[in-house]
Amino acid sequence: MVLLLFVDLDPELAALRPLGGFFVLRTGGAPHGPLPTLAQAYENPATEVYGNSLTFRVRVVADRLQAPELRIAASIAQQALAARLWSVALGCAALYDRIPDLDPRMLHWDADRSAPDDLWLAEVRPLPADALAETVLHGHLEPLNAALVSHYRMSTGLLRGNAASALAGAARELDRWARARGRTEVATRARALTAELFADPLLAGTGTFTGTSFRRRSCCLYYRVPGGGVCGDCCFTQPPGSSRNAASG
Known part of the structure; x- marks a missing residue:
């Protein structure tokens, strides 16, 4: 039996700081x-x-x-924001057994900066860990996706695939961090929470999640950025058209 050792959700979310990067929230x-x-x-x-x-x-x-189309940049921007939200929420759920209320009206965004300085939460109000899906998926990613679909004519399936990829990435980083420090209870908790999230109807059809490995059924379009390629969880094993281009070159 794994003993879960949680700490109280503090006003500065200090337990997230050792994880660094996308997990830190001001x-x-x-x-x-x-x-x-x-x-x-x-x-x-x-x-x-x-x-x-x-x-x-x-x-x-x-x-x-230097993205050739705005919708490519929109896809990458959405996945990065999803990764920030998932990292904060999943990290808190695994470490605190609570998550902060990430109400979009309390979460401020500096759109010109990159993580971890881009987001500020005005007030830390605790919610139960089982509010993960409601807080991130329904509270943020669905309205974000709707805005991008409306303005950039994005594919909903692509954006949900991005959300799933971002969740899997956050879970993988949290698992790696926890195991390296002997925090097996954190790793176990994070995997269980992630599996529950992938059962949500909004994520269930986006790909295959096994352990900490994920293979998505869509592509984020990063391969179309100059110098870009396919991501590790992409549905493609090489950029579309690359074999034809190589043959013709």
């Missing part, structure tokens, strides 16, 4: 002044092409990666 006031919330980012991006933080983020990603 709390309290944003140090760079007022920032828009994620709730504002999900609202009507089509009517605020230059003022909405979501469309701004997509353009930032497009410029940084």
